[in-house]
Amino acid sequence: MGLFEKFEATATLYATLMSQSSQDPFGVSMDEMKGPTRAMVKGREIVLAGTNNYLGLTYDETAVEAAKTAVEESGTGTTGSRFANGTYNAHRELEQELAEFLGYAHCMVFSTGYQANLGAISALAQPPNDVILIDADCHACIYDGCQLSGAETIRFRHNDPDSLDKRLSRLGPDVKGKLVCFEGMYSMFGDVAPVKELIDVAHRHGAYALLDEAHSFGVFGENGRGVAEREDVLGKVDFYTGTFSKSLASIGGFVASNHKELEYLRFSSRPYMFTASPSPANVAAASAALSRLKADGAIREQLWENAKRVHGAFHQLGFELCAPVSPVIAVKLANKEQAFKAWNFVMENGVYVNLAIPPGTPNATSILRLSVSAAHTSDDLDIVINAYTALSEALGAGAL
Amino acid sequence: MSGVQEDDDLVFRKICSLIEPLNEKGVKLTRQTDLIADLEVDSVAVLDMVMDIEDFYDISIPVNTISETKTIGDLVDAIHEIKKEQS
Numbered sequence: 001m002g003l004f005e006k007f008e009a010t011a012t013l014y015a016t017l018m019s020q021s022s023q024d025p026f027g028v029s030m031d032e033m034k035g036p037t038r039a040m041v042k043g044r045e046i047v048l049a050g051t052n053n054y055l056g057l058t059y060d061e062t063a064v065e066a067a068k069t070a071v072e073e074s075g076t077g078t079t080g081s082r083f084a085n086g087t088y089n090a091h092r093e094l095e096q097e098l099a100e101f102l103g104y105a106h107c108m109v110f111s112t113g114y115q116a117n118l119g120a121i122s123a124l125a126q127p128p129n130d131v132i133l134i135d136a137d138c139h140a141c142i143y144d145g146c147q148l149s150g151a152e153t154i155r156f157r158h159n160d161p162d163s164l165d166k167r168l169s170r171l172g173p174d175v176k177g178k179l180v181c182f183e184g185m186y187s188m189f190g191d192v193a194p195v196k197e198l199i200d201v202a203h204r205h206g207a208y209a210l211l212d213e214a215h216s217f218g219v220f221g222e223n224g225r226g227v228a229e230r231e232d233v234l235g236k237v238d239f240y241t242g243t244f245s246k247s248l249a250s251i252g253g254f255v256a257s258n259h260k261e262l263e264y265l266r267f268s269s270r271p272y273m274f275t276a277s278p279s280p281a282n283v284a285a286a287s288a289a290l291s292r293l294k295a296d297g298a299i300r301e302q303l304w305e306n307a308k309r310v311h312g313a314f315h316q317l318g319f320e321l322c323a324p325v326s327p328v329i330a331v332k333l334a335n336k337e338q339a340f341k342a343w344n345f346v347m348e349n350g351v352y353v354n355l356a357i358p359p360g361t362p363n364a365t366s367i368l369r370l371s372v373s374a375a376h377t378s379d380d381l382d383i384v385i386n387a388y389t390a391l392s393e394a395l396g397a398g399a400l
Numbered sequence: 401m402s403g404v405q406e407d408d409d410l411v412f413r414k415i416c417s418l419i420e421p422l423n424e425k426g427v428k429l430t431r432q433t434d435l436i437a438d439l440e441v442d443s444v445a446v447l448d449m450v451m452d453i454e455d456f457y458d459i460s461i462p463v464n465t466i467s468e469t470k471t472i473g474d475l476v477d478a479i480h481e482i483k484k485e486q487s
Contacts, residue, residue, distance in 0.1 A: 009440070136451065146463065153463040155447060163455075170460045170486060359442035 017340045025343045025355040035059055036375040041352070047383045049370045050354040052187075054219050054327050055289070055299050056375020057249035063288040070284035078277045082109070083266065086277030094287050095254070098242075101294060102225055103234055104256040108265060111278050113214050113243025114141040116253030119271035120210065120239055121145030121181065123264075127152065130177035133167055133207070135159065135193070137362045142181050142212065148270075158186075158362065161197040168205035178207035184216030184227030188356055188369060190328025192216070196231045208238040218247025219327055224293050224300055244278075247293065250286040252278040303327055303374035306381060310372055313385045317392040322367065330356075330367040331388075339366035341400045342391055349387035412476050414456065418449050419472070431473030453479065459486050 018024060023042075030039035030048075036056040037048050057063055070090065080086030091109050099107035110116040118141050125132045127150045134142055137158040146153040157163035164180065171178065180202040185192050195211060202209040213226035221229025224247070228234045238259060244252035255262065265272060278286075292299070304327075311325040322330035333339040336357045343355040346368065354371075358364040370384070394400050416429045422441045427433060435446050450461050453475075459482050469475045 136448070143463075154460045155451065155463060157451060166455075166458075167460050170458070172486070359444045361444075363448070364442070364445055 013336075017336065020337070021340055021344050023344060023347055025340070025347075028347075028352060037373055037377070037380050039352075044350065046347070047351045047376075047380045049372070049376070049380075049384050050352050051373065052215065052246040052371055053249065053373045053375065054215075054303055054371070055247045055249065055293060056303075056373040057247070057289045057292060057299075059375075060249065060289060060292055062292060063249060063285045066284040066288035067281040070280035074280035076281070077279050080277065081273055081275055082277045083273035088277075088280065088283075090280060090283045090287070091277060094283050094290075097287060097290055098254050099256055101223075101290065102240060102256050104240065105258050106260060106262040107254055107256040108262060108272065109278065109283070110253040110255070110272055111275050112251060113241070113245055113253035114144075115271040115275065116241045116243065116255050117141040117181075117210075117212060118145045118148060119269040120241060120255045120265065121179065122148035122271065123269035124208075124210075124239070125149045125151035125177060125179050129175060130179065131171060131175050133164060133178065133180045133202075135182040137186055137188070138181060138183060139187060139212065139214070140360075142183075145181075159191065159193050161194060161201045164198060165201045165205075168201065168207060171205075178202075178205065179210060180207045181210045181212070184211060184213040184220065185326060185328065186362075187215050187328065188361055188367065189322035189330050190215075190326040191323035192220075192227055192326065195227050195237075196233050199233055199236045203236070209236070210239040210241065211237045212241045214241070214243045214253075215246060215328065217242040218293050219300065219303065223297070244282065244286040244289075248286045248289040250278075250282045250289060252282050252286055299374045303372065306374065306376050307372045309381055310370065310384060314388060317389060319388070319392065322365075327372045329370045329372065331370070333366050333368065336366050338395075338400055339368065342368055342395070345391050345394060345400060346387050349383075349390055351384050351387040411479050412472070415453065415472055415475060415479075418452050422449065429472060431471060431476065433472045434470055435472065435475070436470075450475075457483060459483055 032040040036053055036058045039046055039048055078086040095107040095109050110119055122145050130151045132146050132151050132153045134155055135158055136155045154167050156167050182193050182198055199209045211228055216226045218224045220227045225234060228237050238257060240256045242254050244250040307327045308325055311329050314321060320332040322332055333342055339355055339357055346353055354369040356369050357366045422445055423439055427438050435441055450466055454461055461482055465478050469478055
């Protein structure tokens with residue numbers, strides 16, 4: 001009994017919302033994949049516009065071939081951790097490729113992007129003398145990294161360098177290490193951080209800056225090196241974290257840095273040491289996708305062209321959008337109930353997007369979050385825009 | 401409790417004024433009011449409300465401290481403690 005009572009409020013909310021819904025937004029199963037932007041769901045072909053497949057490389061021929069070869073040559077799994085028997089040459093090579101691409105001296109590959117942040121933050125900051133400062137809208141893995149570290153954690157207002165400045169100024173003389181964490185592009189709204197200003201404030205106070213480019217790696221910057229490249233601050237970032245599960249179309253994560261002490265994390269970061277390393281297929285696919293990303297800037301251009309088209313169309317339709325144009329396009333709705341109905345409506349019109357409702361959304365907003373892919377065809381985007389046009393009409397008529 | 405200081409009362413009132421917009425059910429606010437269970441406010445909203453308190457008093461309240469507070473009274477006590485430390 002005692003274990004389960006705490007779930008009741010959320011379970012009741014979920015049941016209430018589900019009772020008005022033909023499908024479960026949090027339980028969609030792709031019955032059959034039809035490519036990077038299409039899947040069969042309950043017998044219907046759906047356009048996938050709620051993935052993080054920004055460059056659309058999940059079916060890239062070179063990545064698929066590389067993954068197949070890796071399985072044949074190195075097996076299906078490593079059955080060990082990076083720290084023990086799970087480090088192969090391929091892991092080391094990918095670390096070097098990432099470090100070279102981003103211009104850092106060191107890089108560590110983790111099993112997921114979540115674990116990269118969890119592992120870096122929890123190992124770098126330790127109680128009682130270190131303090132972590134995080135943007136209020138940081139992803140759960142950054143919050144969890146803080147919790148696992150046990151160090152004192154202070155939130156600053158979202159994308160607000162002055163708020164960070166105030167909080168760093170208040171720290172007492174007994175504080176030793178200071179770690180400031182923020183993201184390049186935020187996953188829910190698609191808004192971009194003032195990374196240069198945040199890094200400047202952090203460094204002025206003798207703090208280290210950790211920048212998570214999970215959603216912006218491959219997307220921003222002339223060469224796809226992220227918001228840090230666009231803002232010309234790559235060399236100033238102390239710890240650059242990222243994931244393979246978005247633009248690199250695989251699973252895994254990494255931390256890159258010019259601090260040679262990053263290597264210490266290999267024997268002190270528990271989420272690195274005590275979990276299986278990414279599989280040969282995952283590593284090979286990420287490496288191949290990175291090569292494609294480096295060689296073919298046209299993919300990124302296509303992504304932005306698609307993003308501009310959808311963002312422009314939604315703006316025309318009069319939707320309240322959460323951020324300027326980026327590959328994440330979030331439409332704000334009145335409340336949870338309306339957002340739930342809107343999600344169903346869009347799904348019935350053949351488009352899968354993400355429903356995001358509080359808790360866990362910034363400012364307790366309810367949104368439909370759409371993510372654009374370079375692989376979306378003109379037909380895909382027609383279907384998306386048509387679905388939202390119908391949604392706009394239904395909302396206007398008070399039908400939802 | 402005897403000897404409730406005026407300042408104590410001011411912190412309590414300040415918190416109440418910040419919570420009021422979140423108090424959709426109109427629960428009577430006392431030191432015993434449980435922020436999440438009684439007010440049905442989600443944990444993120446509590447964190448955001450605490451940020452207003454931080455800016456008002458020019459103090460920093462760690463997330464670690466907030467996760468240990470359940471009631472309005474816990475929060476009032478924590479703020480007094482931090483004000484003393486950080487002044």
